[in-house]
Amino acid sequence: MAAQEAAVDSVRDREIGVEQEHLDKVYRRLEEKIHEAEFLMNDAAQRGQVGTPGALAERDAQVFRAGIHLNRLNNEFEDFLFGRIDLLLGKDGKKGPDGAYTAVEPAEGAVREDEGGKYAEIAETLHIGRIGVLDSDYAPLVIDWRAPAAAPFYRSTPVDPGRVVRRRVIRSKGRKVLGVEDDLMRPELTATLDGAELPVIGDGALMAALGQARSHTMRDIVASIQAEQDLVIRAPAASVTYVEGGPGTGKTAVALHRAAYLLYQDRRRYAGGILIVSPTPLLVAYTEGVLPSLGEEGQVAIRAVGSLVDGAEATAYDDPAVARIKGSSRMLQVLRKAARGALETSEPARGRTRRGAPGRGGAGQDAGQLSFGEAEAAEESGEGGRSGEGGTKTPGAVTPTRLRVVAFGRRVELEAEELRRIRHAVLGGTAPVNLLRPRARKLLLDALWSRSGAAGRHTDPELAAELRASFDDDITSEDSFIEFLDAWWPELTPRGVLVAMADERRLGRWARRVLTPGETRRLARSLARLDASGHGPLSVHDVALLDELQTLLGTPARPRKKREYDPLDALTGLEELMPQREETQRERAERLAQERTEYAHVIVDEAQDLTPMQWRMVGRRGRTATWTVVGDPAQSSWSDPDEAAAARDEALGSRPRRRFELTVNYRNPAEIAELAARVLALAMPGMKSPAAVRSTGVEPRFVTTGGARGTVAGPDLAQLVRDEAARLLDQVDGTVGVVVAMRRREEAARWLAGLGERVVALGSLEAKGLEYDATVVVSPAEIADESPAGLRVLYVALTRATQQLTVVSGERDEPDAAGVPDLLRE
Numbered sequence: 001m002a003a004q005e006a007a008v009d010s011v012r013d014r015e016i017g018v019e020q021e022h023l024d025k026v027y028r029r030l031e032e033k034i035h036e037a038e039f040l041m042n043d044a045a046q047r048g049q050v051g052t053p054g055a056l057a058e059r060d061a062q063v064f065r066a067g068i069h070l071n072r073l074n075n076e077f078e079d080f081l082f083g084r085i086d087l088l089l090g091k092d093g094k095k096g097p098d099g100a101y102t103a104v105e106p107a108e109g110a111v112r113e114d115e116g117g118k119y120a121e122i123a124e125t126l127h128i129g130r131i132g133v134l135d136s137d138y139a140p141l142v143i144d145w146r147a148p149a150a151a152p153f154y155r156s157t158p159v160d161p162g163r164v165v166r167r168r169v170i171r172s173k174g175r176k177v178l179g180v181e182d183d184l185m186r187p188e189l190t191a192t193l194d195g196a197e198l199p200v201i202g203d204g205a206l207m208a209a210l211g212q213a214r215s216h217t218m219r220d221i222v223a224s225i226q227a228e229q230d231l232v233i234r235a236p237a238a239s240v241t242y243v244e245g246g247p248g249t250g251k252t253a254v255a256l257h258r259a260a261y262l263l264y265q266d267r268r269r270y271a272g273g274i275l276i277v278s279p280t281p282l283l284v285a286y287t288e289g290v291l292p293s294l295g296e297e298g299q300v301a302i303r304a305v306g307s308l309v310d311g312a313e314a315t316a317y318d319d320p321a322v323a324r325i326k327g328s329s330r331m332l333q334v335l336r337k338a339a340r341g342a343l344e345t346s347e348p349a350r351g352r353t354r355r356g357a358p359g360r361g362g363a364g365q366d367a368g369q370l371s372f373g374e375a376e377a378a379e380e381s382g383e384g385g386r387s388g389e390g391g392t393k394t395p396g397a398v399t400p401t402r403l404r405v406v407a408f409g410r411r412v413e414l415e416a417e418e419l420r421r422i423r424h425a426v427l428g429g430t431a432p433v434n435l436l437r438p439r440a441r442k443l444l445l446d447a448l449w450s451r452s453g454a455a456g457r458h459t460d461p462e463l464a465a466e467l468r469a470s471f472d473d474d475i476t477s478e479d480s481f482i483e484f485l486d487a488w489w490p491e492l493t494p495r496g497v498l499v500a501m502a503d504e505r506r507l508g509r510w511a512r513r514v515l516t517p518g519e520t521r522r523l524a525r526s527l528a529r530l531d532a533s534g535h536g537p538l539s540v541h542d543v544a545l546l547d548e549l550q551t552l553l554g555t556p557a558r559p560r561k562k563r564e565y566d567p568l569d570a571l572t573g574l575e576e577l578m579p580q581r582e583e584t585q586r587e588r589a590e591r592l593a594q595e596r597t598e599y600a601h602v603i604v605d606e607a608q609d610l611t612p613m614q615w616r617m618v619g620r621r622g623r624t625a626t627w628t629v630v631g632d633p634a635q636s637s638w639s640d641p642d643e644a645a646a647a648r649d650e651a652l653g654s655r656p657r658r659r660f661e662l663t664v665n666y667r668n669p670a671e672i673a674e675l676a677a678r679v680l681a682l683a684m685p686g687m688k689s690p691a692a693v694r695s696t697g698v699e700p701r702f703v704t705t706g707g708a709r710g711t712v713a714g715p716d717l718a719q720l721v722r723d724e725a726a727r728l729l730d731q732v733d734g735t736v737g738v739v740v741a742m743r744r745r746e747e748a749a750r751w752l753a754g755l756g757e758r759v760v761a762l763g764s765l766e767a768k769g770l771e772y773d774a775t776v777v778v779s780p781a782e783i784a785d786e787s788p789a790g791l792r793v794l795y796v797a798l799t800r801a802t803q804q805l806t807v808v809s810g811e812r813d814e815p816d817a818a819g820v821p822d823l824l825r826e
């Protein structure tokens with residue numbers, strides 16, 4: 001036995017040695033290329049001093065190329081080389097651009113057969129890595145994982161092996177090969193490589209990857225992408241690629257790898273940027289390291305759905321009833337009215353909900369402010385408050401009810417009724433309110449002109465036109481006219497309109513026959529979180545409203561600010577490639593988002609959660625884009641999935657969709673998946689949960705105090721959860737997540753104080769997309785009762801663990817003798 005093990009070890013060591021030799025060769029080649037690149041940089045710098053146009057152009061081209069080399073090669077390539085396939089002779093003997101044979105199927109005669117079995121000689125060996133490397137003769141030392149020649153590494157299965165005989169995953173750190181794991185795709189075959197039998201090492205790489213401890217950041221899965229996932233990653237980017245799959249099937253991982261694949265495959269096409277929309281900032285932080293590890297970051301912006309609007313960052317949560325109103329497509333009708341109605345601030349604000357701390361209202365100085373507090377006093381005087389630059393409404397500004405100017409030495413006035421008529425005429429149609437100001441100005445001048453009596457003074461049309469022009473000049477240079485226009489037709493901002501909507505009485509008018517009085521009250525109260533200047537905590541749903549309002553209001557053209565000249569600008573694209581410019585993924589995403597409002601490809605993760613209003617917001621960012629939409633209806637926290645699906649269909653238009661399904665759960669062991677499936681059966685009867693790929697033998701644990709009906713509350717609950725988290729921290733190497741109902745978030749963080757960084761407390765909605773080695777789910781009934789989608793949210797909470805799960809019963813859980821709460825019983 002011992003001798004047998006020693007023999008296996010020695011074969012393993014020998015195979016590790018074989019891969020080490022190859023990796024050494026690759027690094028030698030990389031070093032040569034780094035020297036080449038450095039030489040190019042130095043040479044380019046010297047040429048830069050010559051200064052003739054030809055030399056400068058040449059320098060630019062060299063610096064550009066050297067930038068590409070250095071940036072790629074200087075990246076830390078931990079497990080840079082991760083795979084290998086040994087292949088049979090191909091059918092046609094043709095080679096592709098990466099130097100590998102292109103045929104997917106083996107040549108006839110590649111496999112010999114006699115009564116002793118089947119035999120073949122390995123005709124080609126390819127190594128797969130994060131970037132492609134050619135040797136000095138242009139033969140492939142490493143194939144980029146996204147290249148067509150690498151596809152068999154992911155696609156080949158024992159059922160459909162193609163040319164692949166053995167697939168090997170190589171584990172390395174820096175320049176050292178640590179281990180190899182092989183899968184045989186043609187186990188019936190005796191294959192030889194250079195005359196010796198092909199050895200097979202280990203139990204396969206997938207299981208090794210899945211068993212690893214989790215940290216607070218996601219790892220790429222490039223070494224173990226599975227065939228059904230690879231089909232999605234490499235799907236042609238036509239129209240909409242639509243992917244459904246249960247928890248843990250790799251949807252997020254696939255979405256990220258797809259972004260990297262698309263860029264590799266057609267960098268020019270995606271120069272317009274790829275946007276990945278993620279449900280929470282926590283998930284953004286969890287996933288944002290994956291793309292850099294795949295050698296891609298510059299062109300991809302990963303943004304939380306609450307951070308899609310510049311300058312707005314959602315930090316607050318709406319309670320489910322309010323979220324339901326704000327997310328619903330009914331809001332569109334309300335916002336249309338509000339965007340126009342907010343121009344008028346001349347009414348007393350009696351119905352306005354109280355908001356903020358005393359004295360805050362009216363104190364802000366930012367653009368876009370509307371105030372109703374001080375409006376009433378000024379209103380009576382008929383004086384328009386002079387606003388800030390560009391006619392933006394300031395606190396205390398009020399809509400004037402009379403326009404009084406002096407023209408040709410005479411006083412000309414327009415009274416309230418006339419002004420109302422003009423406003424009405426301007427607002428006809430659907431044009432954005434802020435873009436109507438020139439038209440408002442024109443109609444005011446027309447009305448003043450006809451009032452002035454000067455209209456009939458000349459019969460000669462030329463003289464009449466001249467008189468009119470000088471009349472207009474006179475009036476428009478008068479301070480009182482400018483002040484009037486600024487106050488009467490101020491530039492509205494989305495935040496200003498949201499503040500206006502916090503006035504329950506006015507909101508009631510805008511929402512008539514759309515929202516019920518109860519809904520109107522709730523909505524107004526929730527918006528009263530904002531202070532008079534529109535600042536204050538925004539919710540993820542508010543951000544979609546801001547975006548919609550931005551479209552309804554429009555942005556008037558302004559003279560562009562000149563940017564300072566940066567000599568690097570002359571080198572197209574160089575700033576993306578130069579390693580010196582260190583910018584984090586987040587900073588880069590910020591910058592890209594500022595520069596871009598539309599993208600070439602939009603990837604929506606956890607798409608089932610987007611509300612109709614959020615779909616509209618995301619849709620605006622990809623009007624001409626191709627799309628990848630990944631989601632799981634069973635995990636939807638939106639109360640009305642049908643309404644959201646209709647909004648999704650509207651955002652995606654009539655583009656054809658290619659549908660994919662992911663069917664294997666790589667996250668949860670079977671023991672946990674089985675428990676979660678019981679909740680799925682309640683949440684969405686008939687919906688199938690994905691098959692778990694492994695089992696750990698560790699059943700979920702149920703914890704109660706064992707008191708009357710096993711109920712737990714108050715300090716007992718805190719202690720129980722803390723003890724359980726501490727126990728799990730001992731059991732696993734990685735992270736522990738404690739998932740509680742949203743209202744317990746802060747309390748739960750206190751329960752865990754001092755237990756260290758490996759453990760975190762999360763509200764149920766924050767757990768979306770994340771995973772931990774072990775989780776504690778606290779009071780399933782509380783989570784389920786939180787919203788109409790509560791059971792689906794509970795399903796999400798129960799599917800976060802890669803190894804162990806503990807369920808702690810709370811007051812409402814009614815656990816049985818074994819501690820299993822009501823909702824989780826078979």
Ligand SMILES: Nc1ncnc2c1ncn2[C@@H]1O[C@H](COP(=O)(O)OP(=O)(O)OP(=O)(O)O)[C@@H](O)[C@H]1O
Nearest residue numbers: 221224225226247248249250251252253666667769
């Ligand atoms: N082919 C694979 N090889 C190794 N690990 C994988 C593979 N596919 C998925 N995983 C791992 O499984 C886990 C779940 O993946 P991911 O988070 O992408 O799933 P998901 O479908 O988005 O889940 P959810 O819907 O619950 O958010 C991750 O740890 C991921 O790295």
